[in-house]
Amino acid sequence: MYMYLSIVLFNFMCSHWEKYNTGVLFLPWGYDLSQVVLITAYLLTGIVGVEVWQKPFLFGYYITDVLVILLIGFSLLLSFPQTLYNIHRAHLRKTLKNDSLYEGLLPLVSPLLLFMLLTVWVVLSPGNILAKQPRLFLWMVGVTFSNVTCKVIICQMSGTQPELLHWFLFPLALVVYAAISGLLGQAEEAVLGAFTALVTAAHVHYGVCVGRQLSEHFNIYIFSLKKRVQE
Incomplete structure (x- = not known):
C-alpha cells in the first residue's frame, strides 16, 4: 500500500512538473486508472473482507503484488514516458517556460x-x-x-x-x-x-x-x- 500510494503521488507530481515546464496540464490515463483501482480495492475489501488480500491470487502471487506490478508498468510505460514526450515536444517547439x-x-x-x-x-x-x-x-x-x-x-x-x-x-x-x-x-x-x-x-x-x-x-x-x- 505504501508503494501504491507513493507511485500514485509521483504520477500526480509528474503531471504538475510537466505543467511547470510546458504551461499545459496533462493528466495521464495512468493516474485516472489508479484512482479507479483504488476505489475498486476499497469496495472489494468492504464486500469480501480483508481476507481477499491474504490469499494467493494467481501462480502464488497475491492481489497486492499484481496491483503493484501493473501500477509500476503503467507508470513506466504510459504516464512518465508521456510526460517526457510532452516536455520534449515543447522543447522542439521552443515553448518551454524554463x-x-x-x-x-x-x-x-x-x-x-x-x-x-x-x-x-x-x-x-x-x-x-x-x-x-x-x-x-x-x-x-x-x-x-x-x-x-x-x-x-x-x-x-x-x-x-x-x-x-x-x-x-x-x-x-x-x-x-x-x-x-x-x-x-x-x-x-x-x-x-x-x-x-x-x-x-x-x-x-x-x-x-x-x-x-x-x-x-x-x-x-x-x-x-x-x-x-x-x-
Whole structure:
C-alpha cells in the first residue's frame, strides 16, 4: 500500500512538473486508472473482507503484488514516458517556460528526496513502523507529498522558482536517522505521531495562508464570489 500510494503521488507530481515546464496540464490515463483501482480495492475489501488480500491470487502471487506490478508498468510505460514526450515536444517547439535544465528539474528534487527518506524509514525501521502504524504513516506520506506538490503548483501559477529543498526534509531526515539508528527505541511511534501532527498543522497553515492571500489579491471572500468592500 505504501508503494501504491507513493507511485500514485509521483504520477500526480509528474503531471504538475510537466505543467511547470510546458504551461499545459496533462493528466495521464495512468493516474485516472489508479484512482479507479483504488476505489475498486476499497469496495472489494468492504464486500469480501480483508481476507481477499491474504490469499494467493494467481501462480502464488497475491492481489497486492499484481496491483503493484501493473501500477509500476503503467507508470513506466504510459504516464512518465508521456510526460517526457510532452516536455520534449515543447522543447522542439521552443515553448518551454524554463530554458535551464537545472530550473526544469528543480521541482523533482524535494519529492525524490522525500520518497528516499520515507522508504529508508520503512525498510530499515527497527520497530517495523509501517506495520505497527500503517494508517498514521500513510497519512503522513500523503500530507508531506501534498504540501510539496502544492508549493510546486503555486510556483507554477505565480511564475516563481520553487525552493531546492523543502523544509519538511530536514526534520524528517533527523527522525529517520534517529529511528533507523535505534536512538528512538520504543519512542518511534510517538515521534511518528509528533512529526505527523507537525506536518499536518503546517499543511493546514499553508493552505489557509494561500487562501487568504488569493482572496485579497482577487478582492473576494473565500468560498464566495462576493467582492470585498473597498476601503
